[in-house]
Amino acid sequence: MNLGELEKKKYTRREIMAVALARQIKDGMVCIAGTGLPLIGATLAKLTFAPNAVILSETGIIDGRLEELPTGVSDTRFAYMASAWWPRYRYCGFLLRMAEKIDLGFLGGAQIDPYGNLNSTCIGDYHSPKARFTGSGGANGIATNVNTAIIMRHEKRRFVEKVDYMTSPGWLDGPDGRRKAGLPENKGPVAVVTTLGVMRFGEESRRMYLSEYYPGITPAEIQAQTGFCIDVSGAVEAEKPGEDVLGILRQLDRDHIYI
């Protein structure tokens, strides 16, 4: 389960996950990032691979010049020299009126199923849960309207056949799911960045498959940590995080807020 001994000395799992997350953001993209690891992924991307990416959040911040790591989406660090900080209701216009301008949204969750349906609400019964979390936040609207990259700890109990509560729709029950439900058909989860690798979704099947595994991790280990059958046949080893990127990441989060 651990990264290979040699690789492990060079970076932690959260570090490689943060770098993998940042790599989902290409220069010039318009992305929505929420609290948690998406914030460090977005900040790292802005400072390295994607200086011209535009990051927005459900608090109404649009295109902050991130210099220091924000602890949440209302942190003024997220808004430094931003293009605008709108009232919150106006942000809804990005989802409902201008979704075509958004390339990618970032979400986190507690449970995910093979079609990328996501639970960030509770474990167990919704009314008397074993564990209760914060709830949707902005996730439901993002998942419904724009393509998403999802950040997960890769554990068997989190990668499940059926989520206990579907906070945010993925591809629902497969290729036709969104059309049947009356949701935007061509938007949905495109990547799941985990502590072990990067998953993507079949163009036709809309089912999750293993795309990349981190150096030191094997596809068999990933299958063992996934609670449903996952196609690992086409997977390749992920690019190692460069020393320079790791250096920037560690300087950025020197207080160990996220990593």
Next chain:
Amino acid sequence: MLMSCKEAIDKFVNDGDTLAIGGFTTNRKPYGLVHEIVRQRKRGLYIEGSGAGGETDLLIGAGCVKLLINAYLSNGAFGNIGRRFRRAVERGELEFDDYSLDVQPLRFHAAALGMPFMPVRYLLMGSDLEKKWGIPAERYRQDPKLPTAKLKIGEDPFSPGEKVVYLPVPKIDVALIHVQKAAFDGTARIEGPVFVDDDLAMAARHVIISCEELVDPEELRREPWLNQIPLIIPDAVVHLPFGAHPSQCVNYYDYDPEMMYLYENVCQDDSLYENFLQEYVYSLEAHRDYVEKIGRVRLDGFRVDEKNYVQNLSRRRS
């Protein structure tokens, strides 16, 4: 209009009222007003929340809250879940329902404009937010404090066949809002992000404003376009410097990481939590005692610089 915190909460917040709280998670949260509600041991409150933070968690932890309609509750990276909220739900001590951070501002906006309901497309649809209701349908129908349903699914009357979600407007008794500047006539200015607060002020039956600085009305009236809250809206203006501590207040101060982590720690143990309430709320008579307790020197260390935060502020867990 101008009154003490004690008087404002005593006069305008009743047991069983529905509150809406301004700010967002760790930004401009009206902690001073919330502390006074805890101190006066208000009970049975309903909360219409959206970007809730430690202030709502505190009201739950102190036993003031009966029912929470919300979308998110956390102090961001200072503790990724409102732990007293979580514990109350897991122990069956809190009634709750879930919306999302896009839907709640739209509901508040509709309430502020007097709309009968808010129709939306492509939000909540197809998820368990639509299908599983935290509060049973019958309870919605019977409690006059609640709308008659969480939502209804219907058709767009102008585009037959298109599915629409109808959201009810919230009924808010009291809005609690901390602002940077207010005047004794009731005029108030939020410097920095407004979030949903102008809508809350307009939607609520009563509005309590706390402010960093109490200024002459003339100062605010010189640039009326910068004021979100006109004099006829608030019921009370309370002067509470550092009234949003330990959250951020744009143009004034950054958040207090040590206090955020302290809250996260005490939340994990019932007796530690009780001691915390005793030490930081019940044993203090008023907000000025809280300011003294935190310490002027420490608070001055959070004064924002030109980037509107404290550069290189340590946020290391102690």
